[in-house]
Amino acid sequence: MASRENPPATSEHGRKDKIMSALSTSIDTINCVKDAIPNEIAKGLLSTFSGILSAVKNTIRNKEDFEELARQCYEISFLVWRATTATPNKALSLHVTRAIDDLKKSKAGVASRTLSVTIDKEKIASWQRDLSRFLQIFNTELNILTHVKLEEIIAMFEQFRLQAETKTTAQGALPPSKPSLFVGRDNLVHEVSGLLAEFRHVALLGTGGIGKSCLAKAVLNEPDIVTKFGAQRYFIRYDDMDASQVSYEVFLDRIGGILGLALGAVDPLSVISTHLSSAPSLLILDNAETFLDAAQDKTRIADAVDSLGALASTVVLLTSRSRALPSNILWNVIAVPALEPVAAREAFTAVYHKPIKKIDVIDSLLQSLDCHPLSINLLAHAARENDWSYKELLDTWNKRQTDLLHTVSRSES
Ligand SMILES: Nc1ncnc2c1ncn2[C@@H]1O[C@H](COP(=O)(O)OP(=O)(O)OP(=O)(O)O)[C@@H](O)[C@H]1O
Numbered sequence: 001m002a003s004r005e006n007p008p009a010t011s012e013h014g015r016k017d018k019i020m021s022a023l024s025t026s027i028d029t030i031n032c033v034k035d036a037i038p039n040e041i042a043k044g045l046l047s048t049f050s051g052i053l054s055a056v057k058n059t060i061r062n063k064e065d066f067e068e069l070a071r072q073c074y075e076i077s078f079l080v081w082r083a084t085t086a087t088p089n090k091a092l093s094l095h096v097t098r099a100i101d102d103l104k105k106s107k108a109g110v111a112s113r114t115l116s117v118t119i120d121k122e123k124i125a126s127w128q129r130d131l132s133r134f135l136q137i138f139n140t141e142l143n144i145l146t147h148v149k150l151e152e153i154i155a156m157f158e159q160f161r162l163q164a165e166t167k168t169t170a171q172g173a174l175p176p177s178k179p180s181l182f183v184g185r186d187n188l189v190h191e192v193s194g195l196l197a198e199f200r201h202v203a204l205l206g207t208g209g210i211g212k213s214c215l216a217k218a219v220l221n222e223p224d225i226v227t228k229f230g231a232q233r234y235f236i237r238y239d240d241m242d243a244s245q246v247s248y249e250v251f252l253d254r255i256g257g258i259l260g261l262a263l264g265a266v267d268p269l270s271v272i273s274t275h276l277s278s279a280p281s282l283l284i285l286d287n288a289e290t291f292l293d294a295a296q297d298k299t300r301i302a303d304a305v306d307s308l309g310a311l312a313s314t315v316v317l318l319t320s321r322s323r324a325l326p327s328n329i330l331w332n333v334i335a336v337p338a339l340e341p342v343a344a345r346e347a348f349t350a351v352y353h354k355p356i357k358k359i360d361v362i363d364s365l366l367q368s369l370d371c372h373p374l375s376i377n378l379l380a381h382a383a384r385e386n387d388w389s390y391k392e393l394l395d396t397w398n399k400r401q402t403d404l405l406h407t408v409s410r411s412e413s
């Protein structure tokens with residue numbers, strides 16, 4: 001793929017290597033532009049350029065005589081890209097279309113078919129003149145159209161290329177679906193979704209097992225959120241590591257993995273930021289206490305969260321057991337409460353599956369669990385797996401209470 005380097009080589013030393021690399025850069029850039037633009041006439045012109053330069057690279061002996069020509073083709077490809085992307089219908093002006101047509105009919109246009117092992121300088125010079133004339137027409141046209149300089153166009157193209165590349169290589173994980181059993185949180189789901197839709201950052205705080213991650217997954221799948229953020233909804237989990245294992249690199253690698261990005265060592269945060277800036281994005285950082293309490297790089301990680309949250313296109317939803325949050329983001333802090341008694345009963349019966357005769361007794365049992373969702377779930381599973389009758393359940397509960405929860409908890413982990 002093209003680098004930012006300009007193709008011309010100036011040093012005499014290693015000139016052959018430089019011209020080879022300049023040719024490769026030009027060919028890559030031209031091919032990339034060719035794939036990106038919708039205009040068939042311009043595509044044809046770029047194919048010719050890339051054909052000429054490939055032939056020069058592979059067969060011509062006096063490659064160094066083509067340095068200027070390679071530079072011209074390289075510049076023209078940017079101008080073509082800008083000219084097609086600057087107009088709303090991506091059409092080239094009549095003036096430019098005619099110039100392309102002329103150029104294709106000119107000597108440069110037939111060059112790829114007439115190339116032999118060496119080309120005399122006069123012939124190359126005549127092609128260069130054709131291209132110069134064309135560049136002049138194009139530049140004038142573009143100046144009128146966009147008022148941007150070539151260097152700016154190159155920088156814009158580089159940004160475009162990066163985005164296109166990350167889009168095509170993105171194979172990030174699909175976002176998790178809504179939990180199959182999820183009760184009693186309608187108001188919270190509504191509240192959190194509303195905040196996120198307005199790009200207001202949210203921190204869901206609460207003790208372990210209170211239901212923060214389930215709530216985040218439910219929000220992630222709300223129709224309004226799906227419509228607003230589409231494929232740029234990312235759920236990044238940190239619940240399978242502890243604070244001693246997280247570093248700045250690990251923190252960003254997780255995000256890069258879910259976004260489907262290949263993060264280089266140079267500036268991974270900016271690769272992630274560029275991707276998130278390409279469209280409205282929802283970034284869910286689940287079990288954030290793991291990285292906010294990280295043994296290494298704690299401050300650097302918090303700064304990275306701050307900088308992701310500062311992106312205009314990105315809203316962050318974070319779940320955490322800890323109250324210590326990155327300080328430069330204006331968080332809407334929501335303390336996730338225990339389930340309401342009715343929802344707690346619903347959560348229990350959905351797993352237990354047996355008829356419950358004395359609802360008030362079960363209710364008080366669930367109260368003794370503080371209507372804590374994870375505890376309810378564990379108890380209901382234990383009751384179902386052991387096929388306890390309603391009475392057995394109460395007897396066992398009265399006898400073994402916390403033991404029971406711990407046993408199931410261990411077997412589930
Ligand atoms: N709204 C709900 N309805 C039914 N069950 C729920 C609900 N919320 C949570 N649970 C149950 O509680 C369990 C723990 O929930 P969750 O993983 O969301 O907790 P958490 O607050 O993220 O905990 P941790 O801090 O350990 O990550 C879930 O696996 C599920 O069984």
Ligand SMILES: [Mg+2]
Pocket residue numbers: 212213214239286287319
């Ligand atoms: Mg969680």
